[in-house]
Amino acid sequence: MSKIVFAAREFAKSNLGWFMKTRQTIGEASGRERAININRDVFDVWFPNKGEDTSPEKIRTRYFDGNQLIQGLHEIVDDKRTIRNQGGGKNWRLAGDGIQGDWYDVRLGDLMLMAFDTASSILAWVVIRQGGDSSRSISAKEESVYQRVHAELGDGNRNMWIIPPLRAARISSIISDIFPKSGELLMLDKAMQTEWEAALDEMGFVVGNNVDLRLPLSLKAKRFVILSGLSGSGKTLLARSFTKWVTESSEQYEIVAVGANWISNENIVGYPDALDRERYEKTKALELILKADRDRSKPYFLILDEMNLSHVERYFADFLSAIESPSEPLRFHYDANGRAGVPSNIASLPSNLFIIGTINVDETTYLFSPKVLDRANIIEFRATGEALSGFLSSPVNAKSGVIESKGAGFGVHFVDSANDDSAVTVADPLVAAIVRGELVALFDLLSRYNSEFGFRTSLEILRYVEFFRRTMDPIVAEDIGTFCRTALDTQIMQKILTRLHGSRKKLAPILNELEVFCVKHHRWASVPSSGQDPREILINIDELSPDENISSEEGLDPFYSLSAEKIKRMKSKLEEGFASYAEA
Incomplete structure (x- = not known):
């Protein structure tokens, strides 16, 4: 898996000239300035084996089409450029034609977020413009995004500097308000997978058949995933590990053990007390759903452990329908004014709620109907010789607590991707x-x-x-x-x-x-x-x-x-x- 290196830049006059419109702004001759400086310490991270070699590096660059951005369209341009040595090996510059479009009328103080894929030599960037210049119109929303990004970057090196992947992910979630495709442009899916795999290595969790990759991909493709397999194969541990890794706190997930006596949706959403009109019998699942509804930017996870101990359709039918009808309300009860803080319904199943079920298959469980299977991605867990060999070579009792919240910076991007x-x-x-x-x-x-x-x-x-x-x-x-x-x-x-x-x-x-x-x-x-x-x-x-x-x-x-x-x-x-x- 490739390593994505993230960097940030605050523009100074000396490195503005590469953008075509800026040449006019700072009085340079049109078409003369064709490069943007790359700090040597950043360059050395991008090309760690370069050493004293001063030959040019061929790369691919990705950025938003400046002309399209003005029209509210977010088309990604993919082209080829080079990074050339300047000044006897001390400085490197990104060469190539300037970037056209009124959006790239870049000014002093504007910010640039960059992502470089060290394996494929792809450099992607997005520019966040600031207000305060009367000769350029910036919306209040864009100015707000700029201020939030500036605060996230802090007051460190204001030229060009490396930033951690999780900080880059948080910044991308901020700028997604004006650049909905920023996560895709900056290769956050690849960065997230790299960090997730590193987290599993840190906790000593060995999996086979790429289920570590398949779980987040399946959740983004459909917010309902079922993990099926032998007891003790790591289903619940993997689900718990991912949810802990990508969330900020335990308030964002709930593990609910399904009971063999579950016969209605009341086991999920609770029920109003028939004798006391001020009381509602809540469940952990209901409380999680309401939290997700109030905070729709962050991911929330409901893990239903041993989901097939009871007939799934008896307690989960409403959710199966809600998963397929995102614009339909999800009803809890029929009191128009709500009960004990529980509304009669919410507008829809929260788009940031992910449901993971685990199932064991033996004589005590029920088969799933085609209706259930057709609404989920089913990931089968089987012990592979490779995974078992890896475990036996260094047997550890993997604990998800050691990676808790370490991937939380990717949470908003994960929700955005799923939607x-x-x-x-x-x-x-x-x-x-x-x-x-x-x-x-x-x-x-x-x-x-x-x-x-x-x-x-x-x-x-x-x-x-x-x-x-x-x-x-x-x-x-x-x-x-x-x-x-x-x-x-x-x-x-x-x-x-x-x-x-x-x-x-x-x-x-x-x-x-x-x-x-x-x-x-x-x-x-x-x-x-x-x-x-x-x-x-x-x-x-x-x-x-x-x-x-x-x-x-x-x-x-x-x-x-x-x-x-x-x-x-x-x-x-x-x-x-x-x-x-x-x-x-």
């Missing part, structure tokens, strides 16, 4: 074409058995792929195949196979076809198809149909390895006459 409607569009055109083609091919396969998925599943898969892309961005051309393979394998596992259960007669033909689809290696066109049929991207689609030999090509693993292994286990369970996704 980013634009994430249904996969930004990379080739990745988007491959995903569309694979989903249509899967749909055709399942529809032959009346088991096809719908628009909701497709939308959530697209969101997962886009958030995964942002976490891995940039994806170089030669890695697109591996990226698509990993992303689709995860989503077939979490969103497609979860819907399958039934008898041998019903399920065997579907699993046979799916096994071929997941084992055989797919070949994709190198460019997006120009035709109307998205399946054209799949060059060898005719080979992905049942035959007598479903082994991988010689020397190669199954194409969608997670899904293929799961299908084999489900087929094995069919020998007993019935199989479902959840396993004991």
Whole structure:
């Protein structure tokens, strides 16, 4: 995973000239000044192995289109530049044409937040302008953002200096008021994942099958995730660890043990006392929901432990509907004036409330209905040899307390991402074409058995792929195949196979076809198809149909390895006459 280095700059006259409009402002000849100074201590962090080498460094730069910003649009420009040595090795400058657009009429004292990806040499930045100059119009909202950012940066080095990732995340959450896509521009998804993985290493928590990556991605794609697997495999620990890491205090999460006697939503939202009109029997879950409703910028987490000890539909049906109807009110009771501080309803299920359920599968639990499974990302926990080996080499009792609140700076960005409607569009055109083609091919396969998925599943898969892309961005051309393979394998596992259960007669033909689809290696066109049929991207689609030999090509693993292994286990369970996704 790449390391993102964040830096800040307060503009002085000596480094204003790079922005095109500013040349006019400070009287420089148009087009003459073409560089912005990079402090040597910052440069050394960006390029730690540079040493005395003074040869130019080629980089990519990302920033908002200045002309579009004036129109309220937040289009990201991606271009190429160089960083060149000046002054005998002491100074470095970012070279290239000036940035056009009235927005980049940069003045003294304006602030610049920068993010540099050391692995891919991408430099991204955003400029925060201040008011007080009568020759330039700045809104009161923008001036307020500037003052808040200035206060967050403090009174340290006012030229250019490194800032910690969590401070950068807090600043990004501030400027998101005027730059809604600032988190995406500054690669916060990638930075957040790097910090989260470091936190797990710090607490000694070993996980397999990339579930540490899949949990935050799944929560951003859909705010309802279920962790399924063996007792003691780390489901609740992972859920508790992430929530503690990304929240500021214990007020933002609640772990509720589901009881076998839960038969109504009163176990979640409580109920009004029938004898005392001034009293309401509250629950921990209800109190968390009301806190989230009052504070919608920060993330709140409801963890339902052993969720399938009772029939989920009996106590959770209202929430299943609310998750899919974000504009509909969520009702608690029918007293118009409220009871003991509990309103009769709230406008909607809070968009900053994330629900994580854990389930064990044994003779004491219930199977989930398709309605529940279709509304969640299901992450299966299985002990892998690699994870077990890593644990045994250094066995520790992992405790989430050591990482508590260390990722809280990413909290607002996490909420913003989960509510980013634009994430249904996969930004990379080739990745988007491959995903569309694979989903249509899967749909055709399942529809032959009346088991096809719908628009909701497709939308959530697209969101997962886009958030995964942002976490891995940039994806170089030669890695697109591996990226698509990993992303689709995860989503077939979490969103497609979860819907399958039934008898041998019903399920065997579907699993046979799916096994071929997941084992055989797919070949994709190198460019997006120009035709109307998205399946054209799949060059060898005719080979992905049942035959007598479903082994991988010689020397190669199954194409969608997670899904293929799961299908084999489900087929094995069919020998007993019935199989479902959840396993004991």
